Amino acid sequence: MKKLSELGLTGKKLVFQGILLTLLGLILVFTGVKLPTILIKLFVYGLLALGGIDMLLRVFKKIPSQEPIVVSILKLAFLLWLAGTDMVTDVPLYLFGLLMAVYQIFSAAINLITYALYVKDSIRPRMRLLIDGIWLAILGFSTLLASNANANFQFLYLGLYLIFYGLSNLRDGLFFEKELGKNSLKRRVRVPLPLAVAALIPLGTLNKINAFLLENSEETASEAYDIVKENSGASDMTVFVHVAQDGVHAVGHLDFAYRDKVYGFGSYDPSSEHLFGAMGDGVLFTAKKEEYIRFCNQDGLNLLAYDLVLSEEQKTAVEQKIREIEEWTYTWQPSADLLSKDKDGNPQPIYAYQLQSAIGGQFFKFKSSKFKSYFVLSTNCVLLVDSVLGSAGTAILSPKGFIAPGTYQAYLDREFEKPHSLVIGKKVYQASPGS
Incomplete structure (x- = not known):
């Protein structure tokens, strides 16, 4: 120390x-x-x-x-x-x-x-x-x-x-420098921010970026918020924090990409939803990274991306966890007959069908595991990211097991400040104008 x-x-x-x-x-x-x-x-x-x-x-x-x-x-x-x-x-x-x-x-x-x-x-x-x-x-x-x-x-x-x-x-501060360059797979329990505070973090970051751009109109969000550590090498994994100015995405949503393949979890089957959409069948999806980024931006979402570099041991652990999760699933086909409403109240195909039609996204439901049922305040999008990234030894584990997207973002921001942590870069993929 x-x-x-x-x-x-x-x-x-x-x-x-x-x-x-x-x-x-x-x-x-x-x-x-x-x-x-x-x-x-x-x-x-x-x-x-x-x-x-x-x-x-x-x-x-x-x-x-x-x-x-x-x-x-x-x-x-x-x-x-x-x-x-x-x-x-x-x-x-x-x-x-x-x-x-x-x-x-x-x-x-x-x-x-x-x-x-x-x-x-x-x-x-x-x-x-x-x-x-x-x-x-x-x-x-x-x-x-x-x-x-x-x-x-x-x-x-x-x-x-x-x-x-x-x-x-205090623990994080005292061991802040000692952990540099350390690739341990040991998980640490930490006390999370209250949900009400964590919910404000993604939108707060987006507002800071927008405020900066107003004062520096000659720059784009991608230029202003694209930081990579020196001599860090290529990233192996990216965690995406989705955020928009209003709606449910104002509190954030998480998914991740590993080897150019995006994995996400949520309630994408409206026919199974209840409690005003807060609960439903858990659904896993996969898509190609670059196509998924473009799809989200065109859909009006800003993506805050955090790039991570993993050791060979951590890559093995992450790949093993992904295979384990995939073994719990079976293929689910979104129906064109299921409709939702856009922001203007007009009927449209559900998000899952749009994602599949636009970029060939694949969807899966779960036969068993914590992912079988989705609940917005516990078994949510963060559970997938934390389960996979946690296999690499990240310290975000909460004693309650409930982690909000903002809590995860705050953790990634803190890790980025460490000169030699797993988080080597962060950038923003800005929503398309008029989307």
């Missing part, structure tokens, strides 16, 4: 982030609502002080103001009343508890739905999903029913999350 002074910029950043998050988590664990209560009161006292200073300056005509003095007096009186009542802290703490409860119930639902799918498909192990679903549901509903929203317990919950997330960052 290198000394902090020898770490690269990203390593230092991760170390300091880890320390700060861990300390904040410890404070919340041991103080509960005390720290948030103090911070809220300090905020209100600060507003009160600024309002008092503003009033004094107006009285002595030191500054002009377009706000009627009666309004300023009423605002100051309200702040004085607010500072003297418990409502100033009780309401924010109660709302925080409610938000945490909703998130816990949401997480419980993901676990329990996934457990039900595993039972249906005879997938084991699965008991952890049931246990997690039950205790999260109990915690969430008990918080909703409590008069004080279990604020102390919820801050304990948040504190523990920050501690584990901080320690995960």
Whole structure:
């Protein structure tokens, strides 16, 4: 392990982030609502002080103001009343508890739905999903029913999350340089970002690229976001993050290419879908890489591509995993009779049929395995990429097993910052104009 002074910029950043998050988590664990209560009161006292200073300056005509003095007096009186009542802290703490409860119930639902799918498909192990679903549901509903929203317990919950997330960052930072050039197949569990945060990452990246292009109109997205490490050699594998400005693709979608062949997973059979399309039969597809990129761009999708280089041992592991997944499948033929609607509400052939007709994509359903049933919040597109790339020893594995596309993108971005990691390049394939 290198000394902090020898770490690269990203390593230092991760170390300091880890320390700060861990300390904040410890404070919340041991103080509960005390720290948030103090911070809220300090905020209100600060507003009160600024309002008092503003009033004094107006009285002595030191500054002009377009706000009627009666309004300023009423605002100051309200702040004085607010500072003297418990409502100033009780309401924010109660709302925080409610938000945490909703998130816990949401997480419980993901676990329990996934457990039900595993039972249906005879997938084991699965008991952890049931246990997690039950205790999260109990915690969430008990918080909703409590008069004080279990604020102390919820801050304990948040504190523990920050501690584990901080320690995960601290570990990554301290071993940031040591892992350079290391081709280990060992998987590491890491604490993921909350789903609500991870969902914003793909669109956030696209918005940054678009903002850059507005200021640098002479460049294209491919020129502005095409970075390859020096002396890195040819890539063996590419992970694609699909993103669009609106619709379901705003939260991202993942697939990957190995040896110029794209592999993707999703719910591509509308006749099997239910729960508003969130569940259905799991479908694997394959297509030629370059043709697939053009097809996606013409369909209005931007592809954020991350190129990886693999050792011979990792290539063997990846190929073995792909063969294993293919052995679980049987050929499925998309029907021309199945119709969906385009963005204008007009009927059109389903996506799978379009992909097959346009570029010869092949589709397969599953006889068994976790891929047999698709669920947008667990057994989703990320499961395929993580299963295959995970065989090469990537460290993205979540203790819950649920990974959002944005979490995976954040991991790939972090790996790219390492001078000698598996991720050697990234670029964008921009959606065709008018698509």
